[in-house]
Amino acid sequence: MPTTGLQRLLDAALRRGPNRPALLAPGPPLSYRALEDGAALVAGGLWAEGIRPGERVAWRLPNGPEAVLLSLACYRIGAISVPINARLTEEEVKAMLARIEPGVVVLPAEEAEHAAALGQPALPWPALLGAAPIDPVQDLPEDHPALILFTSGSTGQPKGVVHSHHGCLAAIDTCRLALDLQADDVVLVGKPLSHAGGLQTQLLPSLRAGAQVLLATRPSAATAAALIQQHGVSEFGLLASDLLDFVDHLETRQLALPSLRRVIGSGDTVPMELQKRFRELFGWPVLEGCGMTEVGGYYAMHPIHGERKPGSIGRPTPGTDLRILPESGTTEVAEGAIGEFAVRTASATIGYWKDAKATEALFRDGWLMTGDLGRRDADGTLWFCGRRKLLIVRRGSNIAPAEIEELLDAHPAVHAAVVVGIPHRRDGAVPVAWIQPQPGAPAPEENVLLTYLAQHLATYKLPAHVLLTAELPRNSTGKVDRRQLRELALARLAGEGQPLPVPHPEG
Missing domain, CATH: 2.30.38.10 (Luciferase; Domain 3)
Structure with missing residues (x-):
């Protein structure tokens, strides 16, 4: 083939109906023909700037048509797309850019004045729209690099994960099939397009299927519900932590969302109590899956059709x-x-x-x-x-934080829980539980929660401390920031001068 499968991503949708809506929001609707033509125009702009196959194009754009068009344009000319999370600090961005040495950095028009501070050649988005459109570059090998996605870096320095044209399309098709996406679907994409969760598991599989897409950036529960009602959304994927807010919102306002057929909770486990509440609202279960940036999407997921075992x-x-x-x-x-x-x-x-x-x-x-x-x-x-990497090894015994978190999440006084490991002079490491109490309810007492856990867990698995927080911190992807919680636990316990009394792990 003269072009790669990834370069032909929109072909099936264009054959099905070029004037069908592809992007519904934000902004005016764009058809599949408009997407294809817009990608050709932006590709021409990159080419005019001297970008050639194999060069990196870094971009820091919000979830919107610009990010979609630039991604498709990079694939079109064989450039390597490098999305940068908009939530990162300037110093974090500079460190990433220094590592990949981009040919150009594309920024929103309103951020043009910050371009010089990045230390890299940068362009505001409108500067790419003045050249003539170009056809896809031909004869690229399928293993040609197409995309670099940075890991979240929750346990260390973020790594640049490289995906080929073939690998990107494989990930897109895997998610399309796993989610059974169809041309009549309306998909709300709320995860950032700078990460696999937004780009590879939601946006591009939906476009590959010829579906209609709404773009938002981690919308609030109220905004998400309004978009679902307004546009008849059939599929919505969100982080497990955001799913909790979504269910809270629907329960308190008794909203019905009859168009929804699939909701996927990802980024962390969905607590069983939350799964129960979700099923009571919708009459069908939330989907769970497991994926990673290095796979480009999901490697395991509940079956769309057939039995789903809660908790698996x-x-x-x-x-x-x-x-x-x-x-x-x-x-x-x-x-x-x-x-x-x-x-x-x-x-x-x-x-x-x-x-x-x-x-x-x-x-x-x-x-x-x-x-x-x-x-x-x-x-x-x-x-x-x-x-x-999260296992806590206490005197040679492994403790999985997820096991403790599952139990704490089920306690009526707990809104959300995260367990981290901290060093201990005698035991090597011990678990510490961070608790976000239920809104408006009295804060749960440590001894009450430990007594509750002792009914279900071996003694060595019990947290050394239970700490309260009004809100759990998030990292750049929106997941709970375990590294920050670990540091906060160490700082708080050191500040209180606590000797970390813990039970012996023989139980």
Whole structure:
């Protein structure tokens, strides 16, 4: 083929109906023909600026038509699209740009005055609209780099995850099939397009299916509900933490959203209590899945059709081979045993940008090691048990924060809970629970929560401390910032001069 599959992303939708709406909001609706023509125009603007295949085009744009057109334009000419999260600080952005050495940085028109501070060649968005449109660059290999997505960096410095044309399209098709997206769907994209969750699992699979898309940036629960009602949204994906706010809003206002057929909670586990409340509202369960930037999207998800086991993450997504491996080797652990999820999929990254050591460590004999721990039951359903990096090792015993969080989330006095590990002079590390109390309710007492947990957990798993917070901090992707919570726990306990009394882990 003279062009790659990714360059032909919109072809099926254009054949189905070029004048059908593609983007409904924000701004005036854009048809699929307008998207294709707009991408050709922006590609011409990049080419006029000297951007050629393989050069990086960094962009810091909000969720809107500009971000969509620029992404498609980069694929069109073989440039490497590098979205930068708009929530990052100037120093964080400068560090990322220094690593990728972009040919150009594209900014919103209103940020043009900040371009010089980035230390890189920068252009305001309107500067790309004055050249003649161009056709796709031909004869690019399918393994040509198309996209660099930065990890959230919650446990260290963000890495630049490189995806090829073939890998991007594979991830897009995996999500399209897993979510059963159709041309009659209306999809609300609320996750940032600077991350896989917004770009690869929502926006581009929807366009590939010929669906209609609304773009927002982590809309409030009230805004999301209004958009769903106004446009007849059928599918909405959001972070598990935002799902809690969404359900709270619908319950207190008794809103009905009959057009919704699918809601996906991601980024963290959806607590069982929240799943129960969701089902009572809608009469059908929320979808859960597990994915990562290095896979470009989901590697496991609840089946759209068929039985869904609450609390599980479903089964491997279409085109994904999955094994559960021990700490070494590629022989699977026994059924029901906990190991690390390892996957083989066409959507896997081709490596980290200029980081051969980290790339080598990511794979084991061709299997991508996800860092996610879990098990598989007798019928093949997968169960997530926590992140390997988040495991708390207390006197040689492993503690998964997710197990404690699940119980705390079910307590009536708790709105949300996060468990982090902190160093301890005797035990190596101990869990500390952060609690966000229910709004308007009395704050739960530490001894009450510990007594409650002791009814369900072995003694060594009990938190050393329970700390209260009015709001859980978020990182740049909107997920709970565990690293910041760990630092806050250390600072607060040191400030209080507490000796960290903890029970012995023999229980």
